[in-house]
Amino acid sequence: MHPNAECELTFSTPYQLLVAVILSAQCTDKRVNLVTKELFAKWGTPQEMLTLSPESLEKEIKSCGFYHNKAKNILAMTEILVDRFGGEVPKDRDILETLPGVGRKTANVVYAVAFGGNAIAVDTHVFRLSHRLALSDADTPFGVERDLMARFPEKDWSHLHHLLIHHGRYICKAQSPKCEECLLTESCAYYSDNHKGESVRAN
Numbered sequence: 001m002h003p004n005a006e007c008e009l010t011f012s013t014p015y016q017l018l019v020a021v022i023l024s025a026q027c028t029d030k031r032v033n034l035v036t037k038e039l040f041a042k043w044g045t046p047q048e049m050l051t052l053s054p055e056s057l058e059k060e061i062k063s064c065g066f067y068h069n070k071a072k073n074i075l076a077m078t079e080i081l082v083d084r085f086g087g088e089v090p091k092d093r094d095i096l097e098t099l100p101g102v103g104r105k106t107a108n109v110v111y112a113v114a115f116g117g118n119a120i121a122v123d124t125h126v127f128r129l130s131h132r133l134a135l136s137d138a139d140t141p142f143g144v145e146r147d148l149m150a151r152f153p154e155k156d157w158s159h160l161h162h163l164l165i166h167h168g169r170y171i172c173k174a175q176s177p178k179c180e181e182c183l184l185t186e187s188c189a190y191y192s193d194n195h196k197g198e199s200v201r202a203n
Helices: 012-021 027-041 053-063 067-085 104-114 125-130 141-151 154-170 188-196
Strands: none
Touching: 012 027, 012 067, 012 104, 027 053, 053 067, 067 104, 104 141, 104 154, 125 141, 125 154, 141 154
């Protein structure tokens, strides 16, 4: 169903990906890409980003929502990268999680996408689908991540993350999921609970 599932954020460097993922909280990748196209053209490196005042950065990213906190975190994170890591994004997830605005999900995305590591970043789509497909009944993102890691080979973790995200965005939506287009109805707890007596999608 999703042969080309991959990260849909536009970036050129690990730093740009890190900024884009921070901006993507409670915002669509499409909107983030529109904002970062202009942002990165002028301030695409840590050193360039630090020439912006918090107020100036807020204006650039306002349409992404929560712009005050996002601008604050981006500038604080960037300053640490320049001061402690020579402007380079660390590959270590534990270190990434110590940066302002970087939680486990963001660290996992950067680790997997920018550095080719094996990780499952649990966003709202991954969390929702893991429950609908009865892959996890955990009530926290970390619990879902742990369940998925136990169920699937480590080499598949990053790809699984993208598959679940794409499936959640384009088929198994939060509201009005497109069950008629899904090939997973036979193993889907959500379908079983909500479409009892209906025939499974015809091929």
